[in-house]
Amino acid sequence: MSKIYFLVNGPGEISGWLYPLIRWIKEFKPSWAESFSFNSIIVPCQFASGEEEKVLRSWNFFKEIIPSNKYWDLFKDRVKDENSVLFHIGGDLYFNFILSKRWNSIPIAYVEKYFWIEKFYKKVYTLRDIKLKNSIFVGDLRFDFLPKDAFADNNKIALFPGSRSYVLRFFIPFYLALVKELVKDFPDLNFTFFISPFVDERIVKDTLKKLQTLIKELPINFETLDDMNKLKGFLMAITLPGTNTLQLAYMKIPMMIILPLHKPDFIPLEGLANFLKGNLREKLIEFYLRKNPYLALPNQIYPGIVPEIVGKFQFREVLNYIKEILYNREKLKKINKIMEEKFNKDYLTSELIWKDLYYEILSKIT
Numbered sequence: 338m339s340k341i342y343f344l345v346n347g348p349g350e351i352s353g354w355l356y357p358l359i360r361w362i363k364e365f366k367p368s369w370a371e372s373f374s375f376n377s378i379i380v381p382c383q384f385a386s387g388e389e390e391k392v393l394r395s396w397n398f399f400k401e402i403i404p405s406n407k408y409w410d411l412f413k414d415r416v417k418d419e420n421s422v423l424f425h426i427g428g429d430l431y432f433n434f435i436l437s438k439r440w441n442s443i444p445i446a447y448v449e450k451y452f453w454i455e456k457f458y459k460k461v462y463t464l465r466d467i468k469l470k471n472s473i474f475v476g477d478l479r480f481d482f483l484p485k486d487a488f489a490d491n492n493k494i495a496l497f498p499g500s501r502s503y504v505l506r507f508f509i510p511f512y513l514a515l516v517k518e519l520v521k522d523f524p525d526l527n528f529t530f531f532i533s534p535f536v537d538e539r540i541v542k543d544t545l546k547k548l549q550t551l552i553k554e555l556p557i558n559f560e561t562l563d564d565m566n567k568l569k570g571f572l573m574a575i576t577l578p579g580t581n582t583l584q585l586a587y588m589k590i591p592m593m594i595i596l597p598l599h600k601p602d603f604i605p606l607e608g609l610a611n612f613l614k615g616n617l618r619e620k621l622i623e624f625y626l627r628k629n630p631y632l633a634l635p636n637q638i639y640p641g642i643v644p645e646i647v648g649k650f651q652f653r654e655v656l657n658y659i660k661e662i663l664y665n666r667e668k669l670k671k672i673n674k675i676m677e678e679k680f681n682k683d684y685l686t687s688e689l690i691w692k693d694l695y696y697e698i699l700s701k702i703t
Contacts (some may be wrong), residue, residue, distance in 0.1 A: 339702050340374050340421040342442075346382035346405075348500040348535040349580035350427030351389060354447060357481035358426075359398050361687035369695055372703040376401040380408055380428030386501045386535040395534070395563075416440040420702040430454045443698060447478065447690065460697060462690050475689045479580060480587045480682045482565070487588035488673045489570040490666070492525045495590070497562075497576035500533035502540040504577070507597075509544050511652075512575070516555050518656050523663055528555070529571075531562040573669055575659070578645075583634040586643070587680045591672035593662070594633040594645040595655060639679055643672060 343358075345351050355377075362370050377399045379389050390404050403411070416439065423437040425446035431454045437444035444458045451467040458471060466474040496516075498508035509530070516528050532541055545552065545559070560567055565584065568574075574585050574592040585592050635642050644662075646655055662668050 338374050339372060339699075340376055340418070341699075342376045342378050342421065342423050344378045344380050344423060344425050344428050344433045344436075345389070345393075346380045346427035347384040347389070348386055348392075348533065349384070351392060352535075353479040353580040353584070355426050356396075357478045357685070357687040358690065359396060360482055361685065361691055363398070365688075367691070367695070369699060369703065373699070374400040376403070378403045378408065378411070378423075379405040380433065381405045382428060386533075388535045388537060392534050411436055412439055414439075416442075418442055422698065422702075425458070434458065443702070445694065445698070447475075460694065462693075473689075473693060475693075476682060476684070476686045477583075478686045478690075479583055480680075481685050481687050483584055483587050484566055484569050485588070485681075486677070487569045487571060488590050489572060490670070491570065491572055492523070492527055493571045494526060494528050495568060495571045495574040495576075496528055496530045497574060497579075497581055498530065498532070499577045500535040500579065502537045505532075505536050505540065506544055508577070510548060513548060513551055513555065513557075514652065515575075515656060515659065516557060517551070519659065519663070520556060522660060526556065526663075527558070529558045529560055531560055531567070534561055534563055572666075573662070578632040578634070580634070582643070586635040586676050587682070589673050589676045589680070591669040591676070592633075592643050593659065594636075594643060594647075596632060596645070596647045597650065635676075635680070639675075642675055642679070 343355055345355050359375075362375070375398060377393050379393070379402070382405070385405065390402055393399060393402050412435070419441055421440065421442040423433065423440065423442045423444050425433045425444070425448075430446065430448070430452050434444050434454050434457060445460050445462075446455060446458045447462045447464075448455055448467075449464045451469070455461045455467075456469055456471065461469055461472040462475045463472050464477050496512045498505045498512060512530065520526055565588070568585070568588060568590065571590050574590050576582060576585070576592055576594060578594055578596055582592060582594060631637055631640055631645060632647055633643055633645055636645065644658070646658060
């Protein structure tokens with residue numbers, strides 16, 4: 338039986354890019370899939386939550402899952418397996434390619450932007466058109482299988498405290514404080530905390546236990562975000578930057594993005610920059626923000642489409658901004674209308690990838 342190995346790293350890539358590919362196989366059940374075993378390799382990553390393996394196992398799909406602490410061991414021995422495919426979804430493109438050479442496997446990739454090593458891959462599927470001879474522009478996997486219009490002019494607000502446990506410890510109390518103040522002016526509001534499946538359940542339970550007295554007094558529900566259909570029917574969302582901001586935009590839910598920078602050591606950075614500490618790290622973040630004023634993915638595509646509060650802000654600044662929006666709901670409706678115009682897709686990127694991959698490669702190795 339031929340093998341397909343997906344190389345993945347953090348919550349964003351797993352939930353946004355890998356999940357649609359797996360869901361397409363599960364839902365459409367192509368006959369050729371029975372000739373392959375599907376496996377996953379978790380690549381080390383500073384953006385990882387540490388719960389990636391748990392999430393992948395919960396899908397009940399993969400025959401083998403190789404954890405991130407075993408990744409570098411995979412390079413030690415040459416493996417001759419010409420009928421296996423290494424499909425890069427996340428991690429370092431260069432090292433994932435080198436691994437495919439060590440294994441004598443077929444390297445495939447899905448990429449967002451051009452690096453340079455992609456030209457050596459057998460086939461590259463691209464989020465944007467990067468015009469490589471070996472590439473096919475297929476669009477954004479993150480929009481697959483999402484409800485197209487989840488906005489509702491009601492009193493329901495979604496809260497996202499992040500997909501990393503150390504962030505969650507801060508943001509659950511922060512959000513609870515916001516809710517406590519907001520319901521004084523807007524008693525009809527209802528809030529739902531959407532807990533990422535990528536956070537440690539023990540930390541969630543421990544954090545909620547300590548805050549139980551406050552929670553009992555507030556109109557709050559807690560849900561694990563294991564199905565994006567749970568987001569149907571919300572007025573707005575309050576969230577950190579991340580993959581979910583783009584998915585919320587596709588679902589036409591207005592949002593406000595918050596990122597405190599009071600402790601820069603807790604902000605993961607790309608590459609070697611992540612090893613910097615103290616003032617140097619803080620200066621680098623400040624430099625990045627001067628060059629890139631928007632952090633939310635929707636704003637990086639259409640600048641200023643959703644509000645962001647980033648920096649060493651005070652609690653009252655966030656509270657007053659949210660109050661201003663809620664007192665004037667036309668702002669939310671305007672954001673919703675802009676999203677209706679800008680974020681649309683009427684096809685499944687996962688389907689384009691699988692059909693092309695089967696015709697061009699998989700059908701020739703079964």
